[in-house]
Amino acid sequence: MGGSGPARALMFQGTGSDVGKSLVVAGLARAFTLRGLRIMPFKPQNMSNNAAVTADGGEIGRAQALQARAAKVPLSVHMNPVLLKPQSDVGAQVVVQGRVEGNAKAADYQKLKPELLPRVLQSFEHLKAQADLVLVEGAGSASEINLRRNDIANMGFARAADVPVVLIGDIDRGGVIASLAGTKLVIEPQDAEMIGGFIVNRFRGDPALFADGMRLIAEHTGWRSMGLLPHFADAARLPAEDALGLQGAGVRRCSAKIRIAVPILPHISNFDDLDPLEAEPQLELMRIRSGQVIPADCDLVLLVGSKATIADLAALREAGFDVDIAAHHRRGARVLGLCGGYQMLGRMISDPDGIEGPPGTVKGLGLLDVETVLTGEKRLEAAQGTSFDTISLSGYEMHVGRTFGPDCARPFSTLASGADGARSADGRVWGTYLHGLFADDRQRTSWLMRLGGSASELDYEAGIEEVLDRLAAHMEQHLELDALLRLAR
Missing domain, CATH: 3.40.50.880 (Class I glutamine amidotransferase (GATase) domain)
Known part of the structure; x- marks a missing residue:
């Protein structure tokens, strides 16, 4: 169960989709767990056809299943209270707290969101009661102001639950300074006040070469740097949630039997x-x-x-x-x-x-x-x-x-x-x-x-655990974990 005091929470949002939010939360979940904290992962709304069966008989997104594994806690439907599973002619299947509640086209789902927010907050409170720290993952981009009304996935949730935010940008895509500073520019001032820090993810090369970049982002946004996170190559060995992970032809092995x-x-x-x-x-x-x-x-x-x-x-x-x-x-x-x-x-x-x-x-x-x-x-x-x-x-x-x-x-x-x-x-x-x-x-x-x-020499599950431990060490080395804990409330 959680510690003697009230649980804290911290949310990680992105400047766009696939900037590495899920991996950062998984790595931090293992790192803080190894520090002796009881961690619960949480994602208010997820869209994925890659799901996992929970111990309480429902389903959640695969990323939250990996994060729960990193935190060494059983899977719960409350970790991902709203899961959207895209289908063909009927829009997306809407799964709420682990159970299918019907199908909805995009426009219809936007109208449904206000009804879902109380249940999202209910699941969040359920996890807080069991945790020292809840690590919350946003969805898509924090700067999609066209979707801000009735939002339950990013700032709408952060404001409703009073959870501080760290914004993640992906330098591998290019334009990371503009994407982070631009987010501050376009979002509502009250939303911007929820953001206390930023992370630049997937850096390659000498970190000293981007020291000025980190300083400029802090100057333009007023947010504190929580770290420059180098590319973690072994992320490819962890289960992917997004079908983007299927791009490419796969690993070529000419000598394969x-x-x-x-x-x-x-x-x-x-x-x-x-x-x-x-x-x-x-x-x-x-x-x-x-x-x-x-x-x-x-x-x-x-x-x-x-x-x-x-x-x-x-x-x-x-x-x-x-x-x-x-x-x-x-x-x-x-x-x-x-x-x-x-x-x-x-x-x-x-x-x-x-x-x-x-x-x-x-x-x-x-x-x-x-x-x-x-x-x-x-x-x-x-x-x-x-x-x-x-x-x-x-x-x-x-x-x-x-x-x-x-x-x-x-x-x-x-x-x-x-x-x-x-x-x-x-x-x-x-x-x-x-x-x-x-x-x-x-x-x-x-x-x-x-x-x-021939017989496999691979211990697959042990390999996943090894990667999660190395990912945690990667987070400890390159991110300001103590500052992240101080920011959480």
Whole structure:
């Protein structure tokens, strides 16, 4: 539980999206935890299709899950009380305190915000009661004054909860002096008064060369420098929340024994399922985009999760990946579908209630003799059991829909809750609703050996912990942690 005095809080906002707010909060969460403080991460509003299942049976953004891990506390729905999950024709799914409350287009959501603020503040107070310090992450840019009215993600929250703010700018993008000073220029004076300090993130080179830059930012804004934070290369080893992390072709390993091809589709979700595979030195993970061809010599085609399965299936066909996958299967190679990818592999997907868009039914890829009916009820739970090859596994389920058919008689796994997934009669196509499969070292080894590789020498979870500890040391070395604690209130 929290300390003897009232909990303090400090908010980190950015001059733009992807300036490193999530990583800074994660690093500070581990650093202050190692100092003996009880830390709780909090993000009032998040937009992401990469989510985690919480201990209290809901879901939150993946970044807050990583921050909670850094703070060594159980995940709670209150850490991210409003989660927006973009879909196709229905706008975004609105998840409030871990539970789906409907869908909303952008304009409708703006009108909904005033109703959500009391619940955001309720979650914040819930965390404060358990903490010495709550580290709050903003969303997008603090300078989006066009969205300031009814804001619950940045200054609207900071003012309502009376939480001081540190503003983060990204020097790697260029123009960091203008972005920080410009934020002071355009935001309301009362909002600017909430900001007590700034951080310049992702610096490369000799810090002495930017000493004048830090001084000028302080002069133009009146805010105190909390540090110049060098680029932290190992951030790439931590689970990413934003699909921007999927840019690029992946790590090229010409000497790799195994090649896995992953079609990247518009509404990809829970893509941190790929991180443990990316970390395997004996494997090359190829991200295949529209306009490219799935390589004929890959050992496995992996279809990952989707927030809009029917729309992504249409995108897959438009890209010609369905032809590539069928040819891949005819050549005797293997295909694995996770969650939405599993649904795509079946004969048919029905959406009678318009969960993802207009009601209707579409044909699947037909590689598994199953069909899926999308329903409004969402399954969110941790899972443990054994896979079809009797190897123990752990992961989590996060999906809507019910899948059934003859191939389900050959389940992918047996869980405490019952059978999961399906296998084809020829033994070369698999589907499962489980996420987190490859983070389990036992399962990853089983798949590597099945595909012609050797046992994994990677302790994936221990590696994440090691990176978080080094990230904390990075924060201690380059940021003014004592000044941050004094600023918090």
